[in-house]
Amino acid sequence: MFAVLVCFVFLIIWSWMRMRRPSMPPLFPGALPLIGNSHQLIGDRIHLWKFIQEGGKYCQKQDGVATLMISNYPYYFVTDPDDCLVVSNASLNKPYVYKFAEKFLGSGLITSDEPIWKPHRKLLNPTFNQQIMNTFLHEMNVQARSLVSKLSVEVDKEPFDPRSYFVDFTLSTVSRTSLGLNAEDQTIISNEYADMVEEIFGIYCKRFQKVWLHLNSFYNFSPMKWREEQLIKSLRKILDNVIRKRRVELKKHSEETYDLSSGKFTPALDHTLNMADEQNAFSDQEIREHIDTLIAAAYDTSSTTLTYAMILLGSNPHVQEKVLKEIEEVLQDKNADITKDNLQNLVYLDAVVKETLRLYSAIPFIGRKVEFPVKLKKYTLEPGTTCILLLQSIHLDPKLWGPDVNEFKPERWLDPDTLPKNPNAYVPFGIGRRYCIGRLYTTYVMKTALAHMLRRFVISGDITKVVTQYDVVLKPVIGHHISLKLRT
Numbered sequence: 193m194f195a196v197l198v199c200f201v202f203l204i205i206w207s208w209m210r211m212r213r214p215s216m217p218p219l220f221p222g223a224l225p226l227i228g229n230s231h232q233l234i235g236d237r238i239h240l241w242k243f244i245q246e247g248g249k250y251c252q253k254q255d256g257v258a259t260l261m262i263s264n265y266p267y268y269f270v271t272d273p274d275d276c277l278v279v280s281n282a283s284l285n286k287p288y289v290y291k292f293a294e295k296f297l298g299s300g301l302i303t304s305d306e307p308i309w310k311p312h313r314k315l316l317n318p319t320f321n322q323q324i325m326n327t328f329l330h331e332m333n334v335q336a337r338s339l340v341s342k343l344s345v346e347v348d349k350e351p352f353d354p355r356s357y358f359v360d361f362t363l364s365t366v367s368r369t370s371l372g373l374n375a376e377d378q379t380i381i382s383n384e385y386a387d388m389v390e391e392i393f394g395i396y397c398k399r400f401q402k403v404w405l406h407l408n409s410f411y412n413f414s415p416m417k418w419r420e421e422q423l424i425k426s427l428r429k430i431l432d433n434v435i436r437k438r439r440v441e442l443k444k445h446s447e448e449t450y451d452l453s454s455g456k457f458t459p460a461l462d463h464t465l466n467m468a469d470e471q472n473a474f475s476d477q478e479i480r481e482h483i484d485t486l487i488a489a490a491y492d493t494s495s496t497t498l499t500y501a502m503i504l505l506g507s508n509p510h511v512q513e514k515v516l517k518e519i520e521e522v523l524q525d526k527n528a529d530i531t532k533d534n535l536q537n538l539v540y541l542d543a544v545v546k547e548t549l550r551l552y553s554a555i556p557f558i559g560r561k562v563e564f565p566v567k568l569k570k571y572t573l574e575p576g577t578t579c580i581l582l583l584q585s586i587h588l589d590p591k592l593w594g595p596d597v598n599e600f601k602p603e604r605w606l607d608p609d610t611l612p613k614n615p616n617a618y619v620p621f622g623i624g625r626r627y628c629i630g631r632l633y634t635t636y637v638m639k640t641a642l643a644h645m646l647r648r649f650v651i652s653g654d655i656t657k658v659v660t661q662y663d664v665v666l667k668p669v670i671g672h673h674i675s676l677k678l679r680t
């Protein structure tokens with residue numbers, strides 16, 4: 193008994209000293225021997241987000257780097273933008289927590305390691321270039337018109353939560369442009385698919401918060417694992433059918449040609465299938481994992497950002513009127529489709545989207561696996577650890593953005609003198625070489641949808657009532673967020 197007690201005391205002292213090594217960045221307050229800060233993660237997803245935000249503020253006070261201990265394992269939190277760039281390019285691989293999603297997303301771009309990621313990213317990059325986006329624009333207009341028509345039932349009603357409308361809109365747009373589903377089939381990737389993806393990400397968040405479940409030996413016997421497998425099975429069934437059907441169709445018809453005026457385009461899935469056939473570039477499983485990744489990464493982030501943008505516009509009538517004035521000047525014809533030139537000329541609308549993403553970054557932080565010593569301005573990160581780059585905290589740093597950092601001010605984007613000089617101060621699409629492949633796609637989708645909605649509706653909302661929670665994507669808690677009136 194005495195020997196056990198001595199061992200325990202020794203373990204506590206060892207753990208206490210390990211957490212306070214002088215070479216380590218400052219430790220988050222509240223860390224306890226053996227468990228570190230793990231206990232502070234427990235709670236709902238609103239709590240988790242508040243905790244991470246507090247972590248970001250603490251980190252900023254400590255010259256941009258701090259340590260959070262999960263048990264005896266260090267997580268470095270980084271908010272210094274230059275240090276974030278160094279880490280993200282020095283450590284291209286993702287930490288073990290991303291591997292929670294490995295069974296679902298596998299070799300998709302988000303979860304894969306460098307040997308697979310590098311050649312696959314190179315192959316997929318052209319699928320998201322400007323020329324391809326221009327061919328999608330006709331379809332984006334079609335889907336945005338359908339969104340406006342669906343939203344019309346909410347006119348003059350009580351405030352409502354618009355997110356499900358935006359989920360439906362982004363899924364339809366992605367189904368058409370990425371999968372090539374026709375109008376009858378586009379509901380295959382429906383809200384049911386989205387609900388399953390949301391549930392599965394919920395499982396990954398819960399697993400992150402309950403640190404004993406980080407170990408496969410505990411997780412594999414939990415009901416969460418059983419549910420994850422059920423969901424993956426159902427999701428696979430949906431996408432395998434889509435891919436099989438598209439393969440057959442592709443064999444029947446030769447590839448569509450790009451044609452801006454008629455709205456003809458080649459969906460991302462066709463590009464991938466063609467590369468698989470012609471260059472043997474992807475296996476069937478890899479194709480599914482890439483498409484699953486693209487859908488999951490696209491719809492949740494874009495629909496959530498649209499939700500925030502609408503609430504922010506509803507809370508700032510002067511901004512809303514200014515955007516509308518710009519839309520009317522640029523488009524002139526009230527019913528015209530939005531063209532690629534229009535998108536370029538809608539600079540204030542662009543500023544609204546940028547400012548929304550600054551204040552509400554859909555992906556508020558990203559992770560990297562530290563595999564060898566990474567030298568930052570003040571510290572060297574130890575290999576065998578995880579680094580969290582707090583993108584949202586960079587956007588809310590008054591040292592970079594000034595005293596009005598928390599205000600929604602699209603005007604700041606119109607004058608370069610009112611923006612931070614550091615190019616890494618604005619990174620909603622990630623930082624370094626693994627930045628978001630869908631950046632241009634989502635900008636096209638969101639600007640097109642907002643322009644259509646603003647032409648038709650007057651929006652009211654109150655951003656001060658919005659509570660946010662971390663669900664891999666930073667989401668507003670379900671509630672009644674905006675109301676609509678028809679524009680006369």
Ligand code: HEM
Nearest residue numbers: 301302489490493494554555558621622626628629630634
């Ligand atoms: C508002 C919308 C979006 C935001 C805020 C966003 C944000 C991000 C961020 C921060 C990353 C970096 C992740 C990391 O380094 O761990 C990322 C990566 C990625 N995003 Fe997005 N994204 C958005 C929309 C989209 C869309 C529409 C697509 C697909 C069409 C997409 C596909 C991807 C993919 C595949 C990656 C992994 C890239 C790689 O590692 O090579 N995203 N995104």
